[in-house]
Amino acid sequence: MPGAKRPRESDDVDYVHPSRKRRAEDGASQTKLAVVYNALADESEPVRRKAAGDLILLLFAADSADRAHLVNGATTRLLKGLCSGRKAARLGFSVALSGVLELAFGKWANTACADWSLYELTERISHITEPGANASGQEQREHFLGRRFAFQSVLNCGVAASGSIPDAHWRHFLSKVVALAVTKAWLRTECGAMLNYFLISGQGGLLSDDRIQVLLDVLRDGKLLESAEGVALWLAIADRWPKLLPKGIWRRNDPFSAEEQPRLRKVLIGGPAASHDGAANARPSDTGARQSRPSFAWEEILLHAYDRKPQTVFKHFWDGVVLQGFFTANASTERKAVGLQIIAMAVEGAPLEHLYHILHVQTLRNVVMPRLETARLLFEAAELPLKAITSRARKNPELSHVLLSSLLSARGLDQRTKSKTIESLFQLSDPATIKLMVQVLITHLLRPLDGNSDDQQATNVRRSYADLALLLVRSQHKSGASFSMDDAQSSAKFSDLQHWLKYLVTEMVQYGYLRTGLQAAPQLTDSEREVLRSRLNSCISVIMDHSSVDGSRAMNGVAALLYKHKKELCKPLSEEAEKTIETARETVKSITEPLKHSKGTAAAYALLFNSLSVQLFGGEEDALEALQDLQVSYKAQRQGGDSFVMLTELVLSLLSKQTALLRNVAEQVFGSIANETTAEGLQSLTMVLAQKESLAGQQELFDERDEDDVEDGTDYADEGDSDGIVDVEDASDVEMVNGEASANMDDEEPSDGDDVNDDSSDVVSGASGELDEEAAFDRKLAAVLETAGEDGADSGDDDSDMDDEQMMALEPHLTKIFQERQKAGGKKQEKKDAKENIVSFKSRVLDLLAIYVKSQYANVLSMDLILPLASLVRTTSSKAVAEKAFGVLRQYFEACTKHKSLPQPDDQEACFGVLQEVHDEIKLGGSKLHAHACSRSSLFLSKVLVAINPQYYNRVADMYCELQKGWYVDGKSKVQGSIFTEWMSWSISTRSQGRE
Secondary structure: OOOOOOOOOOOOOOOOOHHHHHHHHHHHHHHHHHHHHHHHOOOOHHHHHHHHHHHHHHHHHOOOOOHHHHHHHHHHHHHHHHOOOOOOHHHHHHHHHHHHHHHHHOOOOOOOOOOOOHHHHHHHHHHHOOOOOOOOHHHHHHHHHHHHHHHHHHHHOOHHHOOOOOHHHHHHHHHHHHHHHOOOHHHHHHHHHHHHHHHHOHHHHOOOHHHHHHHHHHHHHOOOOOOHHHHHHHHHHHHHOHHHOOOOOOHHHOOOOHHHHHHHHHHHOOOOOEOOOOOEOOOHHHOOOOOOOOOOHHHHHHHHHHHOOOOHHHHHHHHHHHHHHHOOOOOOHHHHHHHHHHHHHHHHHOOHHHHHHHOOHHHHHHHHHHHOOOOOOOOOOOHHHHHHHHHHHHHOHHHHHHHHHHHOOOOOHHHHHOOOHHHHHHHHOOHHHHHHHHHHHHHHHHOOOOOOOOHHHHHHHHHHHHHHHHHHHHHHHHOOOOOEOOOOOOOOOHHHEOHHHHHHHHHHHHHHHEOOOOOOOOOOOHHHHHHHHHHHHHHHHHHHHHOHHHHHHHHHHHHHHHHHOHHHEOOOOOHHHHHHHHHHHHHHHHHHOOHHHOOHHHHHHHHHHHHHHHHHHOOOOHHHHHHHHHHHHHHHHHOOOOOHHHHHHHHHHHHOOOOHHHHHHHHHHHHHHHHHOOHHHHHHHHHHHOOOOOHHHHHHHOOOOOHHHHHHOOOHHHHHHHHOOOOOOOOOOEEEEOOEEEEOOOOOOOOOOOOOOOOHHHHHHHHHHHHHHHHHHHHHHHHHHHHHHHHHHHOOOOOOOOOHHHHHHHHHHHHHHHHHHHHHHHHHHHHHHHHHHHHHHHHHHHHHHHHHHHHOOOOHHHHHHHHHHHHHHHHOOOHHHHHHHHHHHHHHHHHHHHHOOOOOOOOHHHHHHHHHHHHHHHHOOOOHHHHHHHHHHHHHHHHHHHHHOOOHHHHHHHHHHHHHHHHHHOOOOOOOOHHHHHHHHHHHHHHHOOOO
């Protein structure tokens, strides 16, 4: 009926036409695939692996009729994705492609993918990954890499071992791989690595002999067997299929044979390989190719070289191929850089028996030479072997002594290479190996040198080994390792030290102090023994820095060893010295046996006895008198007398020595007796701070007197002013400007730019002194010549030239003048040295005072240090000493504040007297640092007084008022205004805090 509606096939409102439903399902499937493909390019490996699994699940979920279509589509999509350099697409897509091909050639080979073949797949890969005609270099690289990863996916899917794959298809596939390999030099490395990994993996083990024979034929036809990659493949096949190796490639079918070494060297350095008939046998693209890094083949080649018997095979390979191939005189920088990487590779993987030869002298020379100058092109590349050595020691600490023994052949390695390789070996060694390292050091130290080495060279070499022994101890200190077996022990016995340390100390004592009778050891010179003694002292000093107990153990051990072998000393003891040593050892025994129950003073005496004994054993004559004085001091201490003044004097005498050990001993001893130090003992220290930094000061301090000064009547004490120290009280016409001497500088104002005293006055006075000496010399010389001229005039000779007789008469006068000039120059150097000695001595005394105030901040005696320290900031000519003196003051004040403990002087009037002296010190002027030191000292004393009695604030304020009035009235006053600002700030602060 016209206009009637066609009846619907169903009245269900949810009805969907099948075609529309199929399109919807296809759309959903494509959406899922898009998500999967995007996840395959993720940089996270777990995400990529999950995406590959999801793709396989989607293929399994599809209808069997659609699987072939989906597999084809997935394969095409994955092959295109392999040519993308986006993120990690190449890695993820290759894994997914391996899974898809495994389905196609495996489970679905006879159903959905029955028409699949390796031949067609190979052609498909070549077609899809072929770069366009107008492709750029980068695009070509991406496509070639995509093809390489596609071929790897084919190998990973197991198709090569499938019996259903015809040999022709396998040959065709391998031919495409080889064709890709010979396209570019870097592709040859990539394809070689792919085939090598396949052969040594489980997949390669499933290949039949026929398949391996096809592989060898294709490689030979492509001339790849005579390349570095071909050598690696040859060795991989030789391990499992030796009977299949073709004849005529390598003599005896062994690339490591002696006859093939020149040819193997040429192949491995990247040049064209020559066949046995002498003709070059390489493709054009292989010739002259540059390498930035070694081929993968080197790892395989080195592994096979390690296993060759006898061991001389590896030695010949290393010398003839690596060293002669990469480090010849005409080798390019690029080739040497690759060679350095090969050395690093070998160091990290070589077994113990080959490490010695890898790191022999010639190899290390090739590493050291590029590091001598930072401008060298190979400077950074040469660091790789050094890092490899450290890496190997970290991985195998038990080999540290082997590495060390090799590195010692390159004398001064760390200094010459500007690295810390040997120091790193020391730090990475374990307790079981460190003794072996010490034995290596001692062995090299005592090893006779070759006949071409002179005495000075031998001394320098042995000094370097002794330096390394010290470096070993320092490295253990830095790493935090304990020097003792058990830190809880308090017996301070030598046997408590680590075995390696006892061995090191014992050996250095034997060869530094004793006459050795070992036939294998060379006859050490006196200078070499002196070096050993010096380094031993430094080692003990480092141990003492680490632990005072360990330091005492080491020192006690040295003294005991020397006492036991006192008849074998290089420098025999006198009868008096031997008796003094005997008494000292008995005293030490009486101290150390009950030491765990003794006070710190007893331990300090034991350390002093041992230290001075060691010095006496070493031939130090001053140690005899010091040891005798120490015995008197200890005896007085045992009898309850006052021995601390003498003990402090002994500590000062140790400080004056040039060795770090004795200074360290002095500091440790002073720290032990700090709580018992008397006012007289502190005065001994502050007297040093008050000494002039001149020759006169040194003579007064050390009770010296120059006999020449007495003979010629010259008082060099008066010349101390030229060294930058001026006695203000004796020089009324001299004022201090910024801590320097200035004569009548009425129009000059103190400069605020100088924080501490500088040495400009020394330069000026030194320059004027030189001019005065030159003028005096010229006057004397002119006077002599004028006298000679007058004598010549009396003779009636008009000629101005003197004859021989006149010259002979003049010679004694000239000789005397020049001797006086030389003597004056020597005095000038002597004064300069004296100044440096005093400055250094003051610095060491300040170290002691820092130790004292750190523990005795609440002691009233500490207040006696305030004025000398503040004065030292002004009077010293050394910026470092001034800053250190201020640092001690600051440490004292901050310790009291931190512990909320102020000294409580019984005599407040004496405290007010010190405060007034500080204000007088302020008036003398000086640098900003001096003003700051005086200001803080004044405020500290004020704080102490006000804490005792708040009413004292008025008196202190009056003292500040008097100081301020003088500053305000006198326009030339050297008092700095910051003094009053800080006083006012402190007053406001203490008032708001209720004077807490």
